[in-house]
Amino acid sequence: MTGTPPRLDGILETAVYVDDMEAAHGFYSGVLGLTRMVSGDRLYAYDAGPAQTLLVFHRGHTGEDVETPGGVVPGHDTAGPSHFAFRTGRDALDDWRMYLKATGVDIISEVDWPAGGHSLYFHDPDGNVLEIAAPPLWPNFGAQFEAGQGLAGAV
C-alpha cells in the first residue's frame, strides 16, 4: 500500500538542448518573441506563459551535477533533435504562417488533426522539431482553448 499520488498542477519546465546558445536566443527571443528570464552559463530560461518555463540548455555543458547553496542540481544532457509544442488559437495560425515565412523560418509540415485542430511544424536553429498547434487536438486541449480564451477561460 503506497497510497494515492499527491497533487500535480501541471508542467513547469520544458527543456530543449542546443549547440549554439546565441543562435537559439536569436530564435526563441528574436523570432518567437519569448522573454528571457535568466541567462546562465549552461542555460537560458524563457517565459512561456504563467508557470511555464522553456529551458534552453547548452548541449555538452549540462551533464554534470551543479552544486548550489541550496542543494545539488542533477545533470542531464541529450543528443539529437527533440520535440515540443506551443499552443495558440485557431485565429492566430494564419498570422503565424505568414510571420514565420517573413522571418525566414521554413514551415516543414502542416497537419490537420482528426479532432479538427491544426499544427505548423518548423525547426529551431539546432534542428529541434517545434510545433505551434491550435485546438481541438488532445482530449485535454479542446475547443474551449480557442481564440483569446487562453487558460483563463478554460479552468
Added chain:
Amino acid sequence: MTGTPPRLDGILETAVYVDDMEAAHGFYSGVLGLTRMVSGDRLYAYDAGPAQTLLVFHRGHTGEDVETPGGVVPGHDTAGPSHFAFRTGRDALDDWRMYLKATGVDIISEVDWPAGGHSLYFHDPDGNVLEIAAPPLWPNFGAQFEAGQGLAGAV
C-alpha cells in the same frame, strides 16, 4: 520588417524519450498518477493538466516522418537523459517526498531556490531527470501559484 510575433498561449506538449515503454507507463501512470489519453505504436500521451500533454516517445522508433491522412508528422529522436519539471504547491512537497519513498522512487536531490521555492529530483525508469517544484521559483512562477490555487487563481 517582419512584424511582431503572433500570440502564443503556452506550451502544449513536453516530450520525454524512453527505451522501455511499459516501464515508463508503470511510472508515469502507476506512480505519478497521470492519465494516458493516447496509446500508439511510437508514443503514449498523458494528461498533465489543462492544455498540457506529456508525450512519452519510444526512443529509436520516432526518427522517421509519419504520414497521416492530415499531413506529415516530422520525425525526431534523442539519446541521453533529458529534464522536465512538474509543479505543485508547497503544501504537497512533504506528501510527495513520503509518497515517492513509499513507492521505491529514490529522491536523488533536493534544492532550495533563492526565491524561496523548493524542488525534489528523481529519475524515471530510463534515467530522465524529473523534478517536482513548488513556488516561488521563476519570475513567472511566484507565490500566487501556491497551495490549491493552480492556474485558475493566477491568470
